[in-house]
Amino acid sequence: QSSTNQKKALIVYYSLRNGNTRIVAEHIQKSVGGDIFRIETVNDYPSVYNEVTAQAKRELESGYRPPLKNKVKDFSQYDVIYIGSPNWWNTIAPAVMTFLESYNFEGKTIVPFITHEGSRLGASVTDIKKMAPKATVLKGLPVRGGSVNEAMPDVQRWLKDLGLIK
């Protein structure tokens, strides 16, 4: 970062296994710099896909918040926080909900990005706003899971539209 009073960006993401959301997070970090943080749950999800979707459905319906393994060091040093999640049942993954409820987002700007297999953003951005009501939440970017490797131009257009890169 060049200017002395400009705070660093933080790029936070959750990605189950395939790393679709991780790849978009990396496109963002290549574009804006800053630090990257992977959300990890204490307990792993099952290895069978159908079991993951069933468990996720139960967790979302009950409002369960999976405990997280790791914490961001000195969260207050960041003012722009990119938050990435896969679309799970039309919203963000429960681990990202835990994350949003674990930090003070007052005065922060959240920039959401979502990978999906057809539902695009769904209710994810609306739900992020509910879980971090004191943050300013900018326009979210949906990226199809199968297209993440080619998504850099879309990522950069979105960042330019938001005035986050030149």
Ligand SMILES: Cc1cc2nc3c(=O)[nH]c(=O)nc-3n(C[C@H](O)[C@H](O)[C@H](O)COP(=O)(O)O)c2cc1C
């Ligand atoms: C539990 C679960 C629920 C999902 N629900 C949806 C959904 O409602 N709509 C959709 O388009 N994709 C859904 N998907 C597909 C993921 O959003 C997509 O594969 C995503 O890119 C995975 O990202 P990741 O590899 O970073 O975990 C779901 C995947 C899982 C595992």
